[in-house]
Amino acid sequence: MKEKAGRSYEPASSEFPEVLAKLTYDQHRAIRFNPDRSLWKDQGGNYRLQAFHPGWLFKEPVELFEVVDGKARPVHFTGADFIYGEPLVPSDFKDIEMPGIAGFRLHHPLNTPEYFDELIVFLGASYFRSLGKGNVYGLSARGLAVDTAIAGPEEFPRFSRFYLERPARGASEMRLYAELESERVTGAYQFTIKPGANTVVEVDARIFLRDDVQRLGIAPLTSMFLFGENDRVGFDDYRPEVHDNDGLLILRRNGQRLWRPLRNPDALALSFFAEEAPAGFGLLQRDRSFDHYQDTEAKYQRRPSLWIEPVNDWGKGQVMLAEIPADKEIHDNIVAFWVPEAGTEAGSEHRFTYRMIWGRDPEPGTELAKVVATGTGHGGAAASDPDPKLRKFVVEFGGDALSGLGADAPVEPRLSLQKGSVKHSFVQRLEGGTWRAVLDIERDDEEIPVEFILALQLNGADITETWMYQWSGQS
Template identity: 35%
Template sequence: MLKRRDVLQWAGGAAVSLLGAGSALAEGSPQDAKNAIQPFSSTTVLDAARALASKSFSAPDADLPGPLSGLSYEAYVAIHAKPEGMIWANDPGGFVLEPLHRGFVFTTPMQINLVEDGLSRRLTYDAGQFVFGGVNMSAPPVNLDFSGFRAMHRGDDGSLSEIAIFQGASFFRSLAPGQNFGVTARGLSLRAGDPRGEEFPFFRAVWIEKPTRAGNVLVVHALLDSESVTGAYRFTLHPGDATIIDTECTLFPRVDIDNIGLATMSATSLFTPLERRGADDVRGAAAEVAGLQMLTGAGEWVWRPVANRSKLQISEFVDQNPKGFGFLQRTRAFNAFNDDVQHWERRPSLWIEPIGDWGLGSVELLEIPSDAEPAQNIIAFWRVKKGLAKGQSAEFAYRQFWCWSPPTSPPNAVVIGSRGGRGGAPKQRRFQVDFEADFLGDPAKASEIKANLTATPGRISWVRLFPAPEQKRLRVLFDLDPNGETACEMRLTLEAQGAPVSETWLYRWTS
């Protein structure tokens, strides 16, 4: 256990300050602060981020020694920490950390620091604490730092379950009990989908507070850096039926930034019943999420199915002070996918609840063509309308729910399925949208419902409603006539007595 007196005794009290460590990181010399025991407070990472922002950007050394350079995925995943390399494995605090080795695509070093009793200690890399599988490590490397870390939570029965992985740029993932990893979050995205090219901020270092069993939370502080911006982050992980991650950040732009993405998330969608472009596959679908749900600042619930497109599609949903948005996997039946390996039905939904005033901006959705299953080709984030100005810090906070279903849901009918196919006439497309709600089980109420359906451009040439009271569902079947257009925006809501009784279904058809 670290004590404050250790700092006074260490090197005659000449411990390296964290501001100095931050400067060393900025200069690309992370080893300058090796093994330092330093005071740590709530402003430590904030001060380091501010100091970094005042200096020119310096990329970290991502080179790896020969045996680790160019590793295949299979060779890389065979590398893992030995039991003695696990952190807090024998501690009653309820969490265990596994440092992750560098290699494969994870070449950028991350400095890991452990915080206890107001002091931080840098975790020293030791090749002897890793199993390297088939990689020839006859000359063990030194001073590599790590590519990230895996966090596990110890249940009441003593078993360990993964709750989060922080690894690669500013990427991290989490999940709820019983799920497989799926959606990936980012600390920040810059110029995503921009013709100028995307910039990928990364976490240079993390400071992880030693947890207590009574507190049952894991607090991770992170120092973000890139050519355009630095940032101080605080992630508070709460395990439970859903894993909740409270995220707080302060950003320090080095330059004016006009395309910044908050609460960025990405997921895979190869094909679904709505869009099976080029899919010759025995499975019913291959997708981590079904769509993007939004609760606007005005209180409207919106459902936008996502798809693997033939060309890049960027959709912008303008809003002010959004109440929530996220990628949801609404299909939880194995038979919808029939994939015994991937189990897409077990992938987490990720719901974001902004905290505070986010002002004017938009939820942006990118749908990127892909034929590679590992590629996460669907991206969403909140884009700040005014961007960020050089030299002016900005603070944001939000809560993430990694869950089976979000903590809040539309009070009316929700979309449980969307399908697309050939229409009833040449060059037309037919769509099927299924809604579900308790009130749809009442035949009298279901008979009052009408479909408010529009297409711009193009036109809706045919529409029919099929109530299914015994299932508490209603199906809307309609044909879209594009009238020669290559893209049409469709909007559908159920109405009764002139008022909406469902969330709003949006979709962009493209040729």
């Protein structure tokens, strides 16, 4: 892939069977892989592979190779490997020559020993997503992001070829390799997948730039936040919250934890958190109560969190969070990734190694109390007339560092603001041991966002993680 970066990009062949190219959304979703044709099904191992059918949106074929004893052999699929439901006619696909596949998924006995659950899926550009025990699919990851949320167009590199090591009988982990390519980048990736209550995916990414890139995004995460307890303006819905994840957590090298609740803004909102050699970051779904979602189909309380833990030194850079306006839950409107400070010119090379931890609770432990809820509403007294420049923010913290304190403990807020001022604030202990900070904030200008930093202190030392927020628009 390094050698390829010195040559011009060659897109996938435009030759594509007409019967596949003309597939509509409804026709494509009527095709499913025949589980009896799963790769490695008859070898008695812990992994099985099923392919996704090309066509509809997936017109750039992906090549697949099986690696046995260090040698790679191509794996081909035909129409006989798939089941064609109505409105399709199976005979139309009987003798078709597949140019490749759209992607694939690995199955593994994740939740019970008897059933091969879906474990990880690679489908579309460099997108993939995985599950921990008891999860249902939610956020996605990507191999690389190129020029996301800049003035010009975004570039979407794609995994064009995969090499999968044939899993040994009884193997607990799975290893595969991928080639990544686009007009301005190439990449060589190694993935080591370790299923469990939290599924760990170890990534070794070698990235080579063909041309200059304005913003390189490492370990990109893509999620959905429509509305939640802190931001539901304009949504008339019986469900209290609709989101795959509710916050961005950043663990700094010095142990400080930054929690940023997600929002669905009125306009594109970008936030940058400058770091050096970060200990980790991720998009989390902390709220696990069904009562807070009330959705028996989407099961948002079971969506996975995803934690990124760097292994090598990532140097100086920024964690970028992009929040994009969305009016439906079908849109992934949240993006987060690491932006290295330097080395995005043509000819530069990068190596990033990191762990991805997918599951119900992958974030690292801490003695600090965590943010457990964020609420907002119009400022002032309950009976006062709303003032667009005044808003109330209610932040609740919970954890051992707070639960043992009495209501008279000298807990104080550490609060800083940009483009706003505090009109009224207090901290109080709630029943059950959580603590609440209540802030009435007046903004300087309705067109300029107010930036918050808040933590609770005891005797001058932080006893909670740091809550960060941006007030723009109405919420």
